[in-house]
Amino acid sequence: PAIGIELTGDVRTQLRKQTDALGLAIDALTRRHAGTPPLLRYLPDIQVYHKAVDWALMHQIFFKESEIKITEELLAEGNERAMQLAKGKMPWTRATGLVVRGYVSRLDDSVQPYGLVIPPSVSTDPWRKRRLDVWLHGRDNKLSELKFIQQRRTSAGQFTPPDTIVLHPYGRFCNAFKFAGEVDVLEALAHAKKQYPVDNNRVSIRGFSMGGGGCWHLGAHLAGDWVAVAPGAGFAESLEYLGLARKNAMPPAHEQALWGLYDATKYAGNLFNTATVAYSGEIDKQKQAADIMARHLADEGLALHHVIGPDTGHKYHPAAKAEINERINAAAAKGRNPVPSEVRLVTRTLRYNRQAWVRVDGLEAHWKPARIKARIAGNERVELTTENVSRLVLSMPSGLCPLRPDGHPTVVIDGDELTGARVRTDRSWESLFVNALGRWRAVGRFEFASLAKRPGLQGPIDDAFMDRFLMIRPTGQAMTRLAAQWAEAQLGQALSDWELQLRGKPLVKDDIDLTAADIADCNLILWGDPKSNSAIARVIDQLPLKWNETTVKLGQAEAESATHAPVLIFPNPLNPKRYVVLNSGFTFSRFGHSSNATQTPKLPDWALADMRQPYNAGNPDCIAAAGFFNERWQPQKAE
Numbered sequence: 001p002a003i004g005i006e007l008t009g010d011v012r013t014q015l016r017k018q019t020d021a022l023g024l025a026i027d028a029l030t031r032r033h034a035g036t037p038p039l040l041r042y043l044p045d046i047q048v049y050h051k052a053v054d055w056a057l058m059h060q061i062f063f064k065e066s067e068i069k070i071t072e073e074l075l076a077e078g079n080e081r082a083m084q085l086a087k088g089k090m091p092w093t094r095a096t097g098l099v100v101r102g103y104v105s106r107l108d109d110s111v112q113p114y115g116l117v118i119p120p121s122v123s124t125d126p127w128r129k130r131r132l133d134v135w136l137h138g139r140d141n142k143l144s145e146l147k148f149i150q151q152r153r154t155s156a157g158q159f160t161p162p163d164t165i166v167l168h169p170y171g172r173f174c175n176a177f178k179f180a181g182e183v184d185v186l187e188a189l190a191h192a193k194k195q196y197p198v199d200n201n202r203v204s205i206r207g208f209s210m211g212g213g214g215c216w217h218l219g220a221h222l223a224g225d226w227v228a229v230a231p232g233a234g235f236a237e238s239l240e241y242l243g244l245a246r247k248n249a250m251p252p253a254h255e256q257a258l259w260g261l262y263d264a265t266k267y268a269g270n271l272f273n274t275a276t277v278a279y280s281g282e283i284d285k286q287k288q289a290a291d292i293m294a295r296h297l298a299d300e301g302l303a304l305h306h307v308i309g310p311d312t313g314h315k316y317h318p319a320a321k322a323e324i325n326e327r328i329n330a331a332a333a334k335g336r337n338p339v340p341s342e343v344r345l346v347t348r349t350l351r352y353n354r355q356a357w358v359r360v361d362g363l364e365a366h367w368k369p370a371r372i373k374a375r376i377a378g379n380e381r382v383e384l385t386t387e388n389v390s391r392l393v394l395s396m397p398s399g400l401c402p403l404r405p406d407g408h409p410t411v412v413i414d415g416d417e418l419t420g421a422r423v424r425t426d427r428s429w430e431s432l433f434v435n436a437l438g439r440w441r442a443v444g445r446f447e448f449a450s451l452a453k454r455p456g457l458q459g460p461i462d463d464a465f466m467d468r469f470l471m472i473r474p475t476g477q478a479m480t481r482l483a484a485q486w487a488e489a490q491l492g493q494a495l496s497d498w499e500l501q502l503r504g505k506p507l508v509k510d511d512i513d514l515t516a517a518d519i520a521d522c523n524l525i526l527w528g529d530p531k532s533n534s535a536i537a538r539v540i541d542q543l544p545l546k547w548n549e550t551t552v553k554l555g556q557a558e559a560e561s562a563t564h565a566p567v568l569i570f571p572n573p574l575n576p577k578r579y580v581v582l583n584s585g586f587t588f589s590r591f592g593h594s595s596n597a598t599q600t601p602k603l604p605d606w607a608l609a610d611m612r613q614p615y616n617a618g619n620p621d622c623i624a625a626a627g628f629f630n631e632r633w634q635p636q637k638a639e
Helices: 009-032 044-059 068-085 145-154 180-195 209-223 253-262 264-273 287-299 317-332 461-466 481-502 516-521 534-542
Strands: 099-106 112-116 128-136 166-168 199-209 227-233 275-281 304-310 342-347 360-363 370-376 381-387 389-394 412-414 414-421 429-436 439-443 469-471 507-510 523-526 551-555 557-560 564-572 575-582 607-612 621-625
Touching: 044 068, 044 099, 044 112, 044 145, 068 145, 068 287, 099 180, 112 145, 112 180, 112 534, 128 180, 128 209, 166 180, 180 199, 180 209, 180 461, 199 253, 199 317, 199 461, 209 227, 209 264, 209 287, 227 317, 253 264, 264 287, 264 342, 275 317, 287 304, 304 317, 342 360, 342 557, 360 370, 381 389, 381 469, 412 429, 461 523, 461 564, 461 575, 469 481, 481 564, 516 575, 523 534, 523 551, 551 564, 551 607, 557 607, 557 621
Parallel strands: 128 166, 128 199, 199 227, 227 275, 275 304, 381 412, 469 507, 469 523, 523 575
Antiparallel strands: 099 112, 112 166, 342 370, 360 389, 370 381, 389 429, 412 414, 429 439, 551 557, 564 575, 564 607, 607 621
8 A cells, every 4th residue: 555644743652552552452352262163263253453553653554644533443443343253242243234344364364354244134134145256346546444344334335235235345445455465355255255154156246446457357357257247447357457559568478478367358258157237328438348348248158248337437327237136137137056056167277277167187388278168968868078178077066956866978079988986876976087198188197197277286387376376485594695685585574575565474483493384284385495495495395496506497598696596386295285585575566556457477487587676576687597397397588
């Protein structure tokens, strides 16, 4: 967030005193309920109030004098909840109307807030499963936790359908609900589902402006999870939205390839699996998002329903808003079919590998289009066509498989007729298939003679920060003074960037304190070199990297280690189910204050960074070489 106003000494001192008092009350609750974990689950509902004020004071993000009164109200609300929880009571969990909740993120143990609109009907019929709408907010460079919680206390938002829970994720500030912001949406949704009865087949997603961009992204990538998708304005890709070709400002080839992670246009075909209603103001420049999505949907044989507000700029037109409501309500009333007869899946990465009952477990080549068209052709036959897929899974949940339970269904993939696994007696079904040398075959499990890119272990570097991670500081002496200074500066910048842009404090340990539990549970972000960091020394011989006091070499790329440092992501040799990363935080950090469309990965799977240059992963002058690992985690030709 931007820097705010200076508070007078007395005001700041008083607010700090009150904030610290709430912090002590939270600590007391932790001790009081140490033997009753079910009560501790509600502690984040109090901690979000403390964090909102604590971080506003710490980072100077008060922007108006009126926020001082708001701060006092938030502290009072937090204290009231603390007193209630001390007595074993949580009345806010049964409240209707506007409700602020919180959860602890798996990524970094940070407390993150979200807001809810709980319909009045919950008070009289609390156990019935209800529709839930996710609403993604627009860009606001001043959207601190303080401001967000105040909004969630005072405004229900744009859409409040009857008998519907509305979820407002914070999204960890302003990142268009990508990266950690994407994880926040999914974690908040999962937390809300544990707190309230939610009908999984009537969950929709909407958003406007930056939230519209997030809606295009989450809607297209996870289309099979939503009963409806309703983006308003926003952006859907980087190239045309930013005008890069017109400005002659094209980034390196690896960065262009990585647009395949978040460009919704490249995932348009997935919207076959849900209902989509787009909105734009007729004279809004962000109408470009729906227009380009319409073109890409047409290429997939789909016609976008695009509601346009006449003579309207960057806002909803009342009549258009009513039409959107009518159409989304109709889709929600019908509900999502979790096992549809036809499924389409389009992806370029195993990060987004599932639609309904079809899941991709391997690609022939990442960052190239991969496609599956699947259909249930009667109760004994399933037919699929594929492109750029090496492993796939067909999986239908308990009670929902429409195939005959007394035999093995026939599965036809690209013309190869195979025998699938038997349908289980609980009416669930799962079959695995491998494409070897152009021929498909059914298998009982996937077996690998060596490392392979798999879902959640496919890169690029930024993927390590989509799950729990731990920064590992060096405690030894580096190869050179420059290397020590560079690693210290980059680690400090990574910690600051995560805190300021993604609203959490990364978990950090010294290399000598690394435990087996850390290795089992975390992606390890290792800083330094093999001499300064003992964790790097433990894995260096098992990385596709030569790194000594004279040379750093990765594939065909080579540089002097006195002036260059490797940056990479790789399955952790100490635990191949997790990543190890060398010398990098999230790579778009220097772009946090510009357009959200620039917040895309800047580095692929590996790079050689010039330590003599002011570091910026998006600046080619800092990067001597960069490239991707292939599907077996071996270096491809450097770019």
